[in-house]
Amino acid sequence: MALGKNYEGQECSLARALELVGERWTLLVVRDALYGVRRYGDFLTHLDIPRAVLSQRLQTLVEAGLLDKRRYQDSPPRDEYVLTERGLDLWPAVYVLAKWGERHAGGPGPQRTFHHAACDAPLDRFSACTACGRHPAPQEVEVRPGSALTFERDDPVSLAMRAPHRLLTPLP
């Protein structure tokens, strides 16, 4: 179906947000970057998507200023992708949407839980700490395996995330 990428005439900040992050897989790439994934091969095995799709999504996110592409090795050339301030600011939206999915889109329970590290307390469904009431930045949040995590996947990122992990700390 021929659908324009721009939601023309939609004078709405949601429409503008969806122009940037409303394409399939885009928010899952952002989620992985929040977890701490930085390298092409790690996105590839953890997301399990075709190379062409991943390359396109990464390029879109770089062009939109959500990811910063950094050369970390010269020979052979290798880049890593790190969230910008604009990308980091998506954390509450990604989190709130994921919590909705946990409540409503099936599944036996939380696969992962999110905690304010300083308080050692879980976040509520709006991303506030249930102890101090603040909304911690992602680097202050620890993700832990939840009761419904199946441990079936054995790519390097999934393996590393079987243990508690501070968001944005490089994975795996």
Added chain:
Amino acid sequence: MALGKNYEGQECSLARALELVGERWTLLVVRDALYGVRRYGDFLTHLDIPRAVLSQRLQTLVEAGLLDKRRYQDSPPRDEYVLTERGLDLWPAVYVLAKWGERHAGGPGPQRTFHHAACDAPLDRFSACTACGRHPAPQEVEVRPGSALTFERDDPVSLAMRAPHRLLTPLP
């Protein structure tokens, strides 16, 4: 590009949420339903999308249990679409993503502002009332024209929303 609809192997509630609402236009249909749009023709003119796409999105949302389809007239038969509890629960995710769009995806300022009606106070970027601190349900929220609203659109929904409007109150 041949992309599966299921994010297979993604043991993540965000992936499950995106299976339901990650298709183009779907969240904009939910947004309009939160505003109070209920009828096919009003979605059509306000969203300005092809009929086939709208019909498919509405059907998807009904099948996913986010919208309830109700016959409101028998001759000729006419249906309206009303958010279920599961659909209403998307309000914080839609709001938080829209606020991100307002901050980062361009635009001169807010096209619409959202207020806790009982307190007459704006919501913060996490959907909490800046006066009482609660997260009001959508029916307690008033949407008002913002400083950047251009008043260019003249479909019935856009016209009705030039005035302050309580979410979920039928539009136009």
